[in-house]
Amino acid sequence: EAGVTQFPSHSVIEKGQTVTLRCDPISGHDNLYWYRRVMGKEIKFLLHFVKESKQDESGMPNNRFLAERTGGTYSTLKVQPAELEDSGVYFCASSKGDLREQYFGPGTRLTVT
Amino acid sequence: GQNIDQPTEMTATEGAIVQINCTYQTSGFNGLFWYQQHAGEAPTFLSYNVLDGLEEKGRFSSFLSRSKGYSYLLLKELQMKDSASYLCAACLRGSYIPTFGRGTSLIVHP
Numbered sequence: 577e578a579g580v581t582q583f584p585s586h587s588v589i590e591k592g593q594t595v596t597l598r599c600d601p602i603s604g605h606d607n608l609y610w611y612r613r614v615m616g617k618e619i620k621f622l623l624h625f626v627k628e629s630k631q632d633e634s635g636m637p638n639n640r641f642l643a644e645r646t647g648g649t650y651s652t653l654k655v656q657p658a659e660l661e662d663s664g665v666y667f668c669a670s671s672k673g674d675l676r677e678q679y680f681g682p683g684t685r686l687t688v689t
Numbered sequence: 690g691q692n693i694d695q696p697t698e699m700t701a702t703e704g705a706i707v708q709i710n711c712t713y714q715t716s717g718f719n720g721l722f723w724y725q726q727h728a729g730e731a732p733t734f735l736s737y738n739v740l741d742g743l744e745e746k747g748r749f750s751s752f753l754s755r756s757k758g759y760s761y762l763l764l765k766e767l768q769m770k771d772s773a774s775y776l777c778a779a780c781l782r783g784s785y786i787p788t789f790g791r792g793t794s795l796i797v798h799p
Contacts, residue, residue, distance in 0.1 A: 580731070609786075618693070619732070619776065619789040632786065667731070675785035676720070680731035 580681035588687045594656040601670030614664035693790035711777030719780040726774045
């Protein structure tokens with residue numbers, strides 16, 4: 577069974593540009609989560625999808641971040657326009673019925689210069 | 690709020706036992722996760738404790754004391770491949786969204 581995949585693995589963009597991160601959850605997992613880890617700090621929750629609906633987006637830092645999960649399969653996280661403080665590793669995770677067992681992807685390392 | 694505290698770094702010898710502590714301060718508490726993360730890889734689930742006591746899974750065990758806001762991860766018969774970051778994360782009552790600590794980097798040397 578394939579795990580959670582994320583694309584790209586690395587992205588380097590300039591301040592003011594737009595970047596779109598993609599997450600493909602494990603097949604059949606209705607729950608999809610986005611997290612972020614900025615340098616030297618802890619992993620922080622961004623939002624949670626149940627199928628295509630946003631269940632909890634309390635962790636989204638501001639309106640420059642837009643997450644979508646059309647069709648309830650893969651998800652995208654767009655940052656527009658990117659700022660220097662957006663640099664970090666963005667993790668995606670998915671789970672099936674048991675919300676405790678979240679399977680994480682390898683993350684996308686975003687560097688904004 | 691939730692303040693998750695764990696040591697930044699620990700070192701241990703191959704074959705030995707190491708205990709990684711985690712304390713949390715939270716107004717409501719559901720349970721506590723431990724994850725392992727190798728450099729550049731995804732965090733992987735190790736354990737989830739809800740009740741007080743020790744839960745054992747092979748070489749890894751996790752302990753929780755709800756009254757003390759304290760947990761530890763115990764690793765026995767250390768192997769070189771156990772060198773990784775170990776993340777403690779607490780969940781508020783009614784939610785399984787983890788709030789993470791900064792992680793403990795464990796270095797296992799021969």
